[in-house]
Amino acid sequence: MVAEEKKKWEWEISNQSSYWGTHFTEIWAYRHLLSSLVRRDFLVNYQQTILGPAWMLLQPVLTLVTYALIFGRLVGLSTGSLPPLLFYFSGIILWNFFNDSFGGTNNVFRDNTQVFNKVYFPRLVVPIAIMCTRFIRFGISLFLLLLMIGYYMAFKDFSPNFSSWLLALPVVVLAVGAMSLGLGLAFSVITAKYRDISGFVSLGTRLLMFATPVIYPVLSLPEDVRWIVHLNPLTPLFELFRLSLLGEGVVSYDMLFYSLAFSFLVLVVSLLLFNKKGDSLIDIV
Amino acid sequence: MSEIIIDVQNLSKMYRLGTIGTGSFRQDLQRWVSTNILKKEEPFFQGHGVNADGMDGNDLWALNNVSFDVKKGEVLGIIGNNGSGKSTLLKIISRIVRPTQGFVRGNGKVSSLLEVGTGFHNELTGRENIFISGYTLGMSRDEIRRKFDEIVAFSGIEKFIDTPVKRYSSGMYVRLAFSVAAHLEPDILIVDEVLAVGDNDFQKKCLGKMNEIAQTDGRTILFVSHSMQAVNTLCTKALWLQNGNVKEWGTANDIVNKYVASVQKHRLQQEWDTIENAPGNDNIRVKSVEIVPHLNNPNDMIDIRTALTFKFQFWNLQEHVNISARILLFSYTGECVFNVLSPIVNCFKPGILEGECTIPGNFLNDGSYYISMNFLKDSATHLLDFNECVSFDMEDYRGDLQWFGKWWGAVRPQFPVHLEQKEMVLDV
Incomplete structure (x- = not known):
């Protein structure tokens, strides 16, 4: 009898949930699910369209044309010394990356109720899969941006002053990714419980875009409103993105530290929250 | 083993009824304040008085x-x-x-x-x-x-x-x-x-x-x-x-x-006084159905040795019909164990008919059974189907047998089985 009482159980389900939750070994065990979710996303999105995967390139280009017409021609916003198309496009692809990642991860529970209700797997697999697809899409857009920069350098007399800041590019991408995933996870938990908030979330992201130097450089702003934009932790990342690729942007180490710390903190806190609350949310979504 | x-x-699961999920932000805040700041016991983990439906106020205990x-x-x-x-x-x-x-x-x-x-x-x-x-x-x-x-x-x-x-x-x-x-x-x-x-x-x-x-x-x-x-x-x-x-x-x-x-209470008998409230249609109305167990003491249980007589009476409401009755015995899992047909009776005038059929003892296996009836015209046309009219339980009886596993088979007849030693091999 003593031996039986000491028996080890491989798993136990109780009302206790831990902040540390899912072990990474468990997610690793579901890596094939992750890759097939990524694959599914690409297959499903471009099924039965004539242009197929070309839409991945076409979407940012169409946005670029719209923005260039409205903000460049009609509103006449300054883009500093950079060619407007390059300026807008760099802003658009980074913003799209942030916005798509956040938009995808923030609806994880609502979009997957059906599956979450019927089978167990580490819930974190789904947001990670979403992030993977967004990284791939961003990579494709970035490639397009590099082609455009090459074109401008070859034919339009554009000579960006590349510096060692180019090495900061991966840091920017990772930080934006971390921040969008972090915010997405946090809001997925919050909106699953308090639905009303999702209305404010979509409004908030739209407002956030205007508080981020997507279509204007920070320097073009009047001094007295600049602090709002500087409060936004995305601002230094956008400026750094342009600085590294196009050679023009205003960023200080303090501000950079602020946004990196913010991204890291948001991601860690949200992961903990997601682990703690993720399993009990299925009762209420 | x-x-x-x-x-x-001790697995329990509570759902809150009414509002979706755990309710409003205000309720959550109240609960948080009372559990974390005022250090009251979480109401979930107190002993709960659950009534027969698993309801406890507004909470449903699903388990x-x-x-x-x-x-x-x-x-x-x-x-x-x-x-x-x-x-x-x-x-x-x-x-x-x-x-x-x-x-x-x-x-x-x-x-x-x-x-x-x-x-x-x-x-x-x-x-x-x-x-x-x-x-x-x-x-x-x-x-x-x-x-x-x-x-x-x-x-x-x-x-x-x-x-x-x-x-x-x-x-x-x-x-x-x-x-x-x-x-x-x-x-x-x-x-x-x-x-x-x-x-x-x-x-x-x-x-x-x-x-x-x-x-x-x-x-x-x-x-x-x-x-x-x-x-x-x-x-x-x-x-x-x-x-x-x-x-x-x-x-x-x-x-x-x-x-x-x-799920269905056993009914050994059913009876109706008047034609008006009896079940049936314009052709046939059932007056009574009854299982009569052949027991020495009426309080004994029906076990597999017990013979049962199924008795029924019904009103025939038509003239000049050839009526026969079919009795079907089903096990509770829905398999038909047997169906037997009565002889045909020529009815010139409407009236009451009566019939019976005896299921011998030592024939059915243990389990739950129900009987359905069909009333036929010219042995072919269904005048009335009266389903699940009586039901009963057959208890197991093993006698001296030292074995208590489930006895297999749809029926459990006691056909004589012959077994003898044919020749002896002495030096193996």
Whole structure:
């Protein structure tokens, strides 16, 4: 009898949930699910369209044309010394990356109720899969941006002053990714419980875009409103993105530290929250 | 005794009724303040007074202190009425929802089939769906590759494997989905009513597959079903839930019989005084039906030795008809044990007819039975079908026999069986 009482159980389900939750070994065990979710996303999105995967390139280009017409021609916003198309496009692809990642991860529970209700797997697999697809899409857009920069350098007399800041590019991408995933996870938990908030979330992201130097450089702003934009932790990342690729942007180490710390903190806190609350949310979504 | 593979202890699950989820932000805030700041006890974990429906004020206890264990290789059937907590129990063991109290612990890999086609996506082809659904259910890539051909063959849709599943008929969809599920190889398989899909042939195939998994591979299965026949044939043990409580727990056959017996109260007799309130139609009205057991003491139980006489009376309301009555005896799992036909009676005028039929003792096996009647005109046209008019229980009787396992067979007649030693071989 003593031996039986000491028996080890491989798993136990109780009302206790831990902040540390899912072990990474468990997610690793579901890596094939992750890759097939990524694959599914690409297959499903471009099924039965004539242009197929070309839409991945076409979407940012169409946005670029719209923005260039409205903000460049009609509103006449300054883009500093950079060619407007390059300026807008760099802003658009980074913003799209942030916005798509956040938009995808923030609806994880609502979009997957059906599956979450019927089978167990580490819930974190789904947001990670979403992030993977967004990284791939961003990579494709970035490639397009590099082609455009090459074109401008070859034919339009554009000579960006590349510096060692180019090495900061991966840091920017990772930080934006971390921040969008972090915010997405946090809001997925919050909106699953308090639905009303999702209305404010979509409004908030739209407002956030205007508080981020997507279509204007920070320097073009009047001094007295600049602090709002500087409060936004995305601002230094956008400026750094342009600085590294196009050679023009205003960023200080303090501000950079602020946004990196913010991204890291948001991601860690949200992961903990997601682990703690993720399993009990299925009762209420 | 084989080892315990799942151990369920005092499992309870509470749902709050009315508002969706845990309610408003204000309620949550109140609860947070009272538990974390005022240090009051969480109301969840106090003793709760639950009434018969599992209701406690506005809270519904879908499961209430459920404890049981499952041994390795057992097939446990979980039965009960709708809303008795069967699905909640499966969901907790599958790790989909968390219990409010208590715990489940166990060993080995768990796969759950709570619906057909988990993880299927309409836009993708059958081939892609096999993989994605397999991964979702916890299969590894090698496992799926190894069994891919088998899965396709089992589903019988080889030709359409590269067609998006949205073009499938619903039958094809279900077959493919079930085929993936049927090839899972977990230590513990959790199945919820998936057998209630597909055509008859495919259902048989599924039952066969389940049987194969359970018997040849020695895997542990938890199986929820409303089909008592399926539980009876597939399961070794059964758990009967009622309003979130364990009502009975034991060998499958036993529990199924008890459950079935409780669902419909046994009626040994029914009688109607007037034609107006008697059941029937313009042709036939039933006056009385009755089972009379041949017992020395009327308080004795009916056991397999007891002969039973089924008596019935009915009004014939027509002139010039040839009437006969057919008596059908069903076991409670729905199989017809026998049907017997009365001789034909020529009725010139309306009136009351009476009949009886005696089922000898030592003929039926133990279990629950019911009788249905058909009234026929010219032995062919159904004048009236009177279903499940009486029902009764046959208790087991073994006498001196030192063996208590379930006696197999639809009937249990005592035909003389001859056995003798033919020759003796003395020097082996």
